[in-house]
Amino acid sequence: MGRVRDYRNVLPNYGVRFPRFHKMEVIRKAIDEVENNIQAPRGLVICSALSAVSLAAQGAYDVLKPNGHKTPCSLYFILVGESGVGKSPSMSFFTKAFEEARGEYSSVYNKLRNEWVAGCRMIDAQIKSVQRMVNKKVSRGESTFDEFSLLVKLEGERPSKPKNLRLLYNDSTPEALFLGMYEDACSAGLISAEGSSVLQGRALNDLAKYNSIWSGEAISVDRVSTERFELRDARLTISVMTQHSSIEKFLEQKGGFARGVGFFARVLTMVPESTQGERFIKNGTLSWGYIDSFSNRIKEILLENLIFLYEPKATRKVVEFSDAASRYWIEIYNAIEYEIRDGGRFEKMRDHASKLADNIARVAALLHVFEGFDGDISLSTLECAVDFCFICSEHFESIFMQRSQVEIDAYQLNEWLDRYRDSGRWLIQKNMVRQFCPNRLRNKDILQNALEELSHQGQLSLYKEGNTWNIDLRGD
Template sequence: LSADEEEKVLLALEKEAPAKPKEFKILYEDSTSEALFHGMYENLPAAGLISSEGGGVLEGRAFNDLSKQNAIWSGDSITIDRKTAESFKLVDARLTVSLMVQESVFSKYMAHKGGVSRGSGLWARFLICRPASTQGTRYVSTQVPSWYHQTQFASRLEHFLEMDLICFRGNKKEKEVIGFDSEAARLWVEIANDIESRMCAGGILYGLGDHGSKLVEVISRLAALLHCFEGFEGDISMSTLQAATDLAKWYSNDFIKLFGENSKENDEEQELNCWLDSFRKVGKRFVKKNYILQCGPGKFRKKAALEHVLLRLVNNSAIRILNYPGDKTIYVDLCPWQGGL
């Protein structure tokens, strides 16, 4: 055969090559954003980024493309352009992100990247909660606990996984559309207007426009999830929408506590204390106040701003201010809990 004929044979064989089988992969944990999106493109377009040690996700590369994370949440298509591999477009994808994070890890993340993540609207798309610790009250009992409800919950989840598997094998891409009934639709309008009014000056959502603007959509999605999970037929009822509103309000209250007006002071404390940690890590206990004023984070290089945040750290027992007889230099004790002196 000539070279041209051999080339034609090879091209014909290439066209007959079987398509790469898709993997029923739903869960991701230690993944870059590119690997996550490519996995959703090649396999199942619905996935969950789930981690009980969410610090690894926050500090890793899964969250290094916030705009695409936000676009998927909104139901938009995203295009991934790559230099060394095939570019692709992810269409009609669904992504769930569920992270459990230690408070210290989250505080460190917010101190370094909080401005960008809040500014992009990332956290407004989450259900944020910071429950109080139960340490000191977790008593052991001889009573045998009932796992009935947990079993029922697991059974319902298994049902949805089986349905997903059937759609996956049948390559079914159509999605069911659910609406509100007439009573729920009227309630939805009232809820939306109430949330809008609370974003005005003096309202509980004032200064939290990112959260308020997404809250009614979050409520709608929760209502749809409750409707489907409970196996209800027809449109979403007013009682289901009200239950979703109550649930969203619980999460919203924690968002307000975490990111509201008082949180700005907390963020400043965390940022400076995080900077001071660099000295603690190398075993240095005392730092001159003037050194912080001259070399610390930019926002604390004004005397009034620095004194304000130092006072709050003192009140929280994170530091101590002291000087020595005959020495006018003011020192910051970074480890007052060690005692002595």
């Protein structure tokens, strides 16, 4: 048996910073604008933006992974934050384009619906005329074969009901959501900024079906009042923002089952750090030009979805990876697989790890499509997706796995130190960190343990100069 390659240095270290979306002008500027104007946590804002991009693009695009497997580009999110963190306004800014698009399409839909109603009435009138002829012939004992053939022909000519551009669902039951996707657009978003009703209600009752849709598989839906139906080739984005108490209650009730069937393995998790207490007014006039540009781009992509309302058999465009990006994605895939081993990074999160490379491919495809880049997915776009998804991986671990207090302290300290890295300052005295860092970490022993943990992770290095301990934030 050949020697297994050491993949330990391939994956991002713990504490990777949020991507800055360089060269991605539309999404970067919109994220920066919303983050600045409502002063919500950056992680929350990024997830809100990507939820909107997923909902817009999933209906018209798939992604071909470098291993040859084609998959939807839909994303599932669970965001955990306390009341007042900015969940509702953040999501509303990025999703406003969908309601605007539905309103703009309503005149077209109303015209189509009126034509459909008129067409059905014409068919019904002709059927009634034929039925009268049938009644007369039956009473005379004559053959009704010609009338039967005509009735079959008329039923075949009955027009199909037009589909509406309904994309957003809040706390709908699975039955109502799936029926809406069957009767209207088969691309939808279960979006809730106050997700306690979703988690505690019936919206997430049928997790196996959500898993199937995530994978692009068909589902059968049984109904009590009418016949069952099959939902094929559907696409779904889920973005649920909730509080810690709600997610904890959900995990107590259904967490084991939800994780056992693989639902949480598919979910990108974010626990954004609250900015409450730091949201000071910087200027009196706020500009929203970049979020308007974001909304316009969402509407452009939605136009590509309209053909699927009229032509159910239309095919989606397929996004592929460049050669350099393909090599890197395969390397990331193999490194994740390597870390599933006993003692590896994902030893206790094998379900999550099994879907991580897939989510990375989806995020990369969405960024590529949204920005309108030419050609295939670039290496830089994929690197951005890798960093983002590994942040979500850390947050998944914080919710579903128990970390030691030292690891938690180290994570919080590293997030605080990021402000110095962002300003281009890489060297800092340990005493200054102790003086200004978060209160809990100012304890001498707690700070030392957190620094040693970060040094072990390669996030920073410690060195002594004379009697002064210094910290190099560049790490290894």
